[in-house]
Amino acid sequence: MPESSDVLAVLGDGLVDPVTPVARVDDAGLTRGDGCFEGCRVLVDSHGRGSVDKLDAHLARMSRSAAALDIAFDVDAWRRLVTDAVTAWAATGQGEAAMKLLLSRGPASTGAPTGLVWITALSADYSGLRRRGLTVVTLARGVGSDAFADSPWLLGSVKTLSYAINMAAQREAARRGADDAIFVSTDGMVLESPTGSVVWAAGRTLHTTPTGATGILAGTTQQLLFHRAPSAGWQVRETLATVDDLHEADVVWIISSVRGPVDVVELDGKTRQRQPDTDAEIRRLCGF
Amino acid sequence: MPESSDVLAVLGDGLVDPVTPVARVDDAGLTRGDGCFEGCRVLVDSHGRGSVDKLDAHLARMSRSAAALDIAFDVDAWRRLVTDAVTAWAATGQGEAAMKLLLSRGPASTGAPTGLVWITALSADYSGLRRRGLTVVTLARGVGSDAFADSPWLLGSVKTLSYAINMAAQREAARRGADDAIFVSTDGMVLESPTGSVVWAAGRTLHTTPTGATGILAGTTQQLLFHRAPSAGWQVRETLATVDDLHEADVVWIISSVRGPVDVVELDGKTRQRQPDTDAEIRRLCGF
Numbered sequence: 001m002p003e004s005s006d007v008l009a010v011l012g013d014g015l016v017d018p019v020t021p022v023a024r025v026d027d028a029g030l031t032r033g034d035g036c037f038e039g040c041r042v043l044v045d046s047h048g049r050g051s052v053d054k055l056d057a058h059l060a061r062m063s064r065s066a067a068a069l070d071i072a073f074d075v076d077a078w079r080r081l082v083t084d085a086v087t088a089w090a091a092t093g094q095g096e097a098a099m100k101l102l103l104s105r106g107p108a109s110t111g112a113p114t115g116l117v118w119i120t121a122l123s124a125d126y127s128g129l130r131r132r133g134l135t136v137v138t139l140a141r142g143v144g145s146d147a148f149a150d151s152p153w154l155l156g157s158v159k160t161l162s163y164a165i166n167m168a169a170q171r172e173a174a175r176r177g178a179d180d181a182i183f184v185s186t187d188g189m190v191l192e193s194p195t196g197s198v199v200w201a202a203g204r205t206l207h208t209t210p211t212g213a214t215g216i217l218a219g220t221t222q223q224l225l226f227h228r229a230p231s232a233g234w235q236v237r238e239t240l241a242t243v244d245d246l247h248e249a250d251v252v253w254i255i256s257s258v259r260g261p262v263d264v265v266e267l268d269g270k271t272r273q274r275q276p277d278t279d280a281e282i283r284r285l286c287g288f
Numbered sequence: 289m290p291e292s293s294d295v296l297a298v299l300g301d302g303l304v305d306p307v308t309p310v311a312r313v314d315d316a317g318l319t320r321g322d323g324c325f326e327g328c329r330v331l332v333d334s335h336g337r338g339s340v341d342k343l344d345a346h347l348a349r350m351s352r353s354a355a356a357l358d359i360a361f362d363v364d365a366w367r368r369l370v371t372d373a374v375t376a377w378a379a380t381g382q383g384e385a386a387m388k389l390l391l392s393r394g395p396a397s398t399g400a401p402t403g404l405v406w407i408t409a410l411s412a413d414y415s416g417l418r419r420r421g422l423t424v425v426t427l428a429r430g431v432g433s434d435a436f437a438d439s440p441w442l443l444g445s446v447k448t449l450s451y452a453i454n455m456a457a458q459r460e461a462a463r464r465g466a467d468d469a470i471f472v473s474t475d476g477m478v479l480e481s482p483t484g485s486v487v488w489a490a491g492r493t494l495h496t497t498p499t500g501a502t503g504i505l506a507g508t509t510q511q512l513l514f515h516r517a518p519s520a521g522w523q524v525r526e527t528l529a530t531v532d533d534l535h536e537a538d539v540v541w542i543i544s545s546v547r548g549p550v551d552v553v554e555l556d557g558k559t560r561q562r563q564p565d566t567d568a569e570i571r572r573l574c575g576f
Contacts, residue, residue, distance in 0.1 A: 021309035025406045032451040033321025118313045142435035151428045153460040162450030163320040172441040
């Protein structure tokens, strides 16, 4: 269960005891994974003030997810709820944390969405992980790289609560002795990781998989990186690539909002030469 | 929220107030759609005794789903919980009902699965729907008909809580003025409906889409039908078919456990000639 030191805020109710059950048996988020979420990084400065990394980008993506799901999303109400939760977190005296924004269609009979803001301590030593790097296996995702082009009901680029396959892929990676997975389309194209974007460097060009027809999520940290990198002398490009292209890349990262960018040190059993200077540069550009 | 006349039983706790929230914010069923479920039909006989249609088949499928998700499933404990819930339902004096069995991986920090049995009155007039028949549109599912062959992490044939796409497909069908949808693979093969099996009759042969590589669910009512139909002079066959094959079939049904078999009266805008005798025969064979 959540630690009592966690912070939990409920849309419409405000701050509540974090161990209080929040979903009824007919909440579509629980029965159908019918809703969306965001995973954000909470920072606390030396003056004890809390802030959320890229909050606007997370709220914008959640607004798009909610619209695609036909679920009401009042961004101002969510911003107020987040402010209350982050202020309460900072008051606990704890530091960097993970914040989940969760919106479900709610109980079928009420039609009122369920909205939750949950802040908890980091679940792992991510700075240590960034030092060690990731061992990764590629896994088939079972979809073509253009499967989502004209089928909005497939919820491409929507960060839904229906993550059972993503979680199963992470378990499969662990079974194979790897830290994480990268999904590959039926036509052999690199897609994304179960919980992050894939970015690779070739020379002074950063590449990532295009969103849209591929159905992958638009990564908020990847987008921040691609916004900042050109001023640091990088070219940035959306590229449909094969796993061989990843093997040939200088550096491959899996990038997510809470864990940050972590370079891949082994891909499908092949050890990769690390490039500490490039990795440190990308980490700084991502704000880690 | 659930009606106070509903029955809710929690694995480990037994019967509880049906409007009590049952999932904490860190329950993987709520945050990741990480779990599985069954939808069953509860019957109450003239003596007020309750029973569950095909309970063994539902528990067997849930056991397979839980195993595929690496979630513990104690079938005897679930059978006891179901018995307590159905007895309580029958005691309310209400009749035919829908029962949902829900198993989630539970709160991340406890590792204890969440198990729920929820019984509620039928949400629609299904007998009226069976009289009217269904208008159906076909929708792309974005997967190949053999995508699940060697990729267990894609959770083919696992009835997970991650149903956001299924729900979005039903909303898309409604937007197009239809009652329901039938998913079609990228290679043009008929798969299943968002919440039911597709069965069609050609002469005295009943067909359905094969499970396995297609990733579709094994329908408990479709399996019961295919078990009983041969003694009524039907041949039964698993067939990969195109939408044109459905148009040419004598009758097409969407079959699910609570709604039962409902024949398709319009497919992608084309009206279908109904065959009341055949429909009535199949309905009887399915126990409706």
